Amino acid sequence: xxxxxxxxxxxxxxxxxxxxxxxxxxxxxxxxxxxxxxxxxxxxxxxxxxxxxxxxxxxxxxxxxxxxxxxxxxxxxxxxxxxxxxxxxxxxxxxxxxxxxxxxxxxxxxxxxxxxxxxxxxxxxxxxxxxxxxxxxxxxxxxxxxxxxxxxxxxxxxxxxxxxxxxxxxxxxxxxxxxxxxxxxxxxxxxxxxxxxxxxxxxxxxxxxxxxxxxxxxxxxxxxxxxxxxxxxxxxxxxxxxxxxxxxxxxxxxxxxxxxxxxxxxxxxxxxxxxxxxxxxxxxxxxxxxxxxxxxxxxxxxxxxxxxxxxxxxxxxxxxxxxxxxxxxxxxxxxxxxxxxxxxxxxxxxxxxxxxxxxxxxxxxxxxxxxxxxxxxxxxxxxxxxxxxxxxxxxxxxxxxxxxxxxxxxxxxxxxxxx
Amino acid sequence: xxxxxxxxxxxxxxxxxxxxxxxxxxxxxxxxxxxxxxxxxxxxxxxxxxxxxxxxxxxxxxxxxxxxxxxxxxxxxxxxxxxxxxxxxxxxxxxxxxxxxxxxxxxxxxxxxxxxxxxxxxxxxxxxxxxxxxxxxxxxxxxxxxxxx
Numbered sequence: 097x098x099x100x101x102x103x104x105x106x107x108x109x110x111x112x113x114x115x116x117x118x119x120x121x122x123x124x125x126x127x128x129x130x131x132x133x134x135x136x137x138x139x140x141x142x143x144x145x146x147x148x149x150x151x152x153x154x155x156x157x158x159x160x161x162x163x164x165x166x167x168x169x170x171x172x173x174x175x176x177x178x179x180x181x182x183x184x185x186x187x188x189x190x191x192x193x194x195x196x197x198x199x200x201x202x203x204x205x206x207x208x209x210x211x212x213x214x215x216x217x218x219x220x221x222x223x224x225x226x227x228x229x230x231x232x233x234x235x236x237x238x239x240x241x242x243x244x245x246x247x248x249x250x251x252x253x254x255x256x257x258x259x260x261x262x263x264x265x266x267x268x269x270x271x272x273x274x275x276x277x278x279x280x281x282x283x284x285x286x287x288x289x290x291x292x293x294x295x296x297x298x299x300x301x302x303x304x305x306x307x308x309x310x311x312x313x314x315x316x317x318x319x320x321x322x323x324x325x326x327x328x329x330x331x332x333x334x335x336x337x338x339x340x341x342x343x344x345x346x347x348x349x350x351x352x353x354x355x356x357x358x359x360x361x362x363x364x365x366x367x368x369x370x371x372x373x374x375x376x377x378x379x380x381x382x383x384x385x386x387x388x389x390x391x392x393x394x395x396x397x398x399x400x401x402x403x404x405x406x407x408x409x410x411x412x413x414x415x416x417x418x419x420x421x422x423x424x425x426x427x428x429x430x431x432x433x434x435x436x437x438x439x440x441x442x443x444x445x446x447x448x449x450x451x452x453x454x455x456x457x458x459x460x461x462x463x464x465x466x467x468x469x470x471x472x473x474x475x476x477x478x479x480x481x482x483x484x485x486x487x488x489x490x491x492x493x494x495x496x497x498x499x500x501x502x503x504x505x506x507x508x509x510x511x512x513x514x515x
Numbered sequence: 516x517x518x519x520x521x522x523x524x525x526x527x528x529x530x531x532x533x534x535x536x537x538x539x540x541x542x543x544x545x546x547x548x549x550x551x552x553x554x555x556x557x558x559x560x561x562x563x564x565x566x567x568x569x570x571x572x573x574x575x576x577x578x579x580x581x582x583x584x585x586x587x588x589x590x591x592x593x594x595x596x597x598x599x600x601x602x603x604x605x606x607x608x609x610x611x612x613x614x615x616x617x618x619x620x621x622x623x624x625x626x627x628x629x630x631x632x633x634x635x636x637x638x639x640x641x642x643x644x645x646x647x648x649x650x651x652x653x654x655x656x657x658x659x660x661x662x663x664x
Contacts, residue, residue, distance in 0.1 A: 117617035119650065145621075177575040207525030225602040227654070413585035504577060510596070513612065513619045 106197035107135035113227035167294040167496035234260035239323035271299035344438025362485035364439035378409035384423035388437035412462035552592035588636035601655040
């Protein structure tokens with residue numbers, strides 16, 4: 097059996113734990129640089145704020161409806177997430193942290209346990225111990241656990257936020273209730289195609305023939321069908337190294353000089369290289385892109401990307417920045433107002449599997465240098481040591497105008513209580 | 516320090532190891548033969564780990580800074596740092612962080628039938644009666660206060 101435990105409106109709930117006046121109030125959380133809405137409380141959803149809404153377009157609605165707006169505070173969310181996950185990990189030895197706010201728990205050999213009672217216990221312990229409300233879905237497969245979780249979340253009173261699909265009757269009822277577009281792993285395109293075939297809910301999907309599903313949706317679709325039928329085909333996944341690492345940002349304001357953008361590109365490259373070293377990998381391709389402001393239709397628009405193969409696999413900031421700057425020079429055009437740039441490294445291989453090149457290789461002095469830089473930045477704070485191409489003053493601080501405090505990770509910012 | 520017993524025999528008791536927090540052990544290099552052995556070698560104790568002494572449930576422990584004087588007779592002063600365990604059940608006479616009508620407060624709680632009283636530890640402050648009209652929640656239990664002199 098599997099359980100999927102999911103935090104309800106996680107980011108908004110994190111804010112609420114430390115700000116009691118937010119109870120029952122609409123809350124939205126903005127992306128990095130305060131660009132667009134990435135999380136909403138139920139109250140904000142009800143007021144019609146869509147996911148991904150650009151903050152500047154909705155500013156008026158926020159004010160009119162008295163919606164509380166926050167910059168994302170990942171120090172807080174990360175700490176609260178690890179508390180939730182730590183408590184959950186005491187229930188079973190097998191757990192997959194699926195995202196910052198959800199985890200699959202596998203219960204193998206728990207036949208003699210009442211899993212629904214266990215689910216109620218973890219729901220209560222996490223909600224009480226961290227202040228973050230969670231919902232628990234229990235079922236024989238991961239895909240059904242997702243469905244069960246949706247039911248628990250939708251009917252908190254009736255289910256006490258825990259729902260278990262433990263009989264054929266419950267499975268069929270749950271699948272009939274689940275709209276096809278809400279099924280885990282079915283994207284918008286597939287949902288559209290399935291509706292044309294008169295498949296409107298998950299149950300109808302399981303009635304299709306295996307051949308059709310395999311032909312139209314490949315083996316991934318077939319696996320999903322079996323999962324929904326109650327036959328486990330997906331196991332917990334062990335964390336793998338990433339296939340791509342990206343750092344992309346919108347700028348605070350628009351820039352038209354290559355010097356300004358070149359600084360951003362080196363900073364993004366440094367960040368990607370650091371992440372590569374952290375997961376002990378090299379890459380052999382780097383992509384750079386630049387973009388003008390899509391929302392300013394009155395200005396000329398331009399966007400372009402370029403992929404450069406490195407001469408040898410590397411994770412040195414010095415090497416990668418060399419290629420990134422060549423790329424930027426190739427795609428940069430005078431006369432545009434640039435709003436966004438990004439760096440993505442690809443072709444990632446673990447350090448011990450890198451393919452050496454016959455004619456060129458990374459300067460052997462880079463590795464020890466990078467490891468000293470990483471160590472110092474870990475110990476003394478992010479970006480204490482930078483490269484000369486990165487800006488040295490604080491001009492580039494991320495826009496976080498509505499940042500809440502780091503209640504759990506900085507002693508100076510803990511809650512203050514008036515007695 | 517609480518140890519979890521693993522197995523007990525007539526002469527020996529075994530305990531589960533606890534790796535929950537970092538402990539710096541004093542390092543004693545006695546050498547092999549040179550000189551006299553230190554007379555303290557037999558008396559090496561573990562160093563004191565405050566995390567272990569004061570934080571029983573690390574995942575539900577939070578900190579808060581106090582402002583105001585209403586709890587002075589309980590020894591809680593302006594500027595103290597409180598250690599709060601959210602996982603503990605509210606009990607009569609415990610000092611608790613409460614949320615009442617959208618505000619945080621710290622008071623001693625007295626639980627009577629259907630009524631909760633929030634009692635200040637300062638004669639200038641009257642007890643607060645929590646009624647069903649109040650939006651009320653006990654947020655966590657205060658286990659310790661840290662003072663800096």
